[in-house]
Amino acid sequence: MSSKPMISRMGASVPDKIWVQGRDLCTDLLGKIGFAEMTWLELTGALPTPEQTALLEAMLLTLVEHGATPMAIATRLTYLGAPEALQGAVAAGLLGMGTAFAGTAEGAAKMLYAALKDAPADEDLEIIARRVVDRELGAKRPIFGIGHNLHKPIDPRTPVLFSIAEKQGYNGRYVALIEAIATAAEARTGKSMPVNATGAIGALCCELGLDWRLCRGLAVIGRAVGLVGHIAEELRTPIAKQIWMRTEEEIARSVALADQQMERGA
Numbered sequence: 001m002s003s004k005p006m007i008s009r010m011g012a013s014v015p016d017k018i019w020v021q022g023r024d025l026c027t028d029l030l031g032k033i034g035f036a037e038m039t040w041l042e043l044t045g046a047l048p049t050p051e052q053t054a055l056l057e058a059m060l061l062t063l064v065e066h067g068a069t070p071m072a073i074a075t076r077l078t079y080l081g082a083p084e085a086l087q088g089a090v091a092a093g094l095l096g097m098g099t100a101f102a103g104t105a106e107g108a109a110k111m112l113y114a115a116l117k118d119a120p121a122d123e124d125l126e127i128i129a130r131r132v133v134d135r136e137l138g139a140k141r142p143i144f145g146i147g148h149n150l151h152k153p154i155d156p157r158t159p160v161l162f163s164i165a166e167k168q169g170y171n172g173r174y175v176a177l178i179e180a181i182a183t184a185a186e187a188r189t190g191k192s193m194p195v196n197a198t199g200a201i202g203a204l205c206c207e208l209g210l211d212w213r214l215c216r217g218l219a220v221i222g223r224a225v226g227l228v229g230h231i232a233e234e235l236r237t238p239i240a241k242q243i244w245m246r247t248e249e250e251i252a253r254s255v256a257l258a259d260q261q262m263e264r265g266a
């Protein structure tokens with residue numbers, strides 16, 4: 001019995017040539033396209049239009065850096081313990097990209113695709129938005145892509161991304177729907193619930209027609225650059241050891257204080 005042939009167009013090589021998605025890396029791609037275009041080529045198998053390139057580049061740039069996040073701290077501390085494995089330190093940071101930090105573009109895109117999948121093209125987006133909010137809050141689930149612990153009442157990245165999308169012709173119903181969802185959530189909860197950066201990226205992934213299961217991957221690509229940057233800064237001005245020592249000292253003080261209080265109580 002013959003086995004099913006394995007097929008992949010991602011890449012192949014012979015001694016004097018390397019192909020990527022059917023294109024010669026050395027003659028067709030190097031020096032002729034940028035990183036955002038290469039990303040689109042890898043994800044879709046085709047080169048992007050200039051409009052797609054401009055929007056994708058902005059999306060990739062958005063989540064490169066956000067300061068001393070848990071992911072960055074994990075990377076720095078892992079590098080402190082294993083400086084011989086930069087890749088392990090970056091991987092440690094990327095593993096923290098989930099539903100609390102930077103990874104919610106995936107959930108936002110899935111929600112938006114589902115909400116508009118069977119909806120008539122002329123259905124009022126405000127009605128759809130209220131339906132989504134009622135369902136998610138009624139089930140006590142977070143609404144991916146809206147709300148931010150720091151950036152409120154507006155996440156400053158969102159209007160810039162949506163402005164770029166409008167300029168490039170990608171500011172459609174998915175963008176309008178996530179904005180309507182944020183408005184409906186604020187009305188229902190009485191809290192500030194802006195569209196955050198990952199929500200904006202999730203909506204723009206939908207506008208671009210990308211599979212929702214790839215959306216977190218864009219955040220991974222961008223944040224990997226930032227985490228390598230944190231290691232570069234750690235080499236110049238290290239803080240990981242301070243984070244470790246300060247944490248240990250404060251815990252030791254709190255334990256000693258608790259022991260003293262127990263002794264006085266006894």
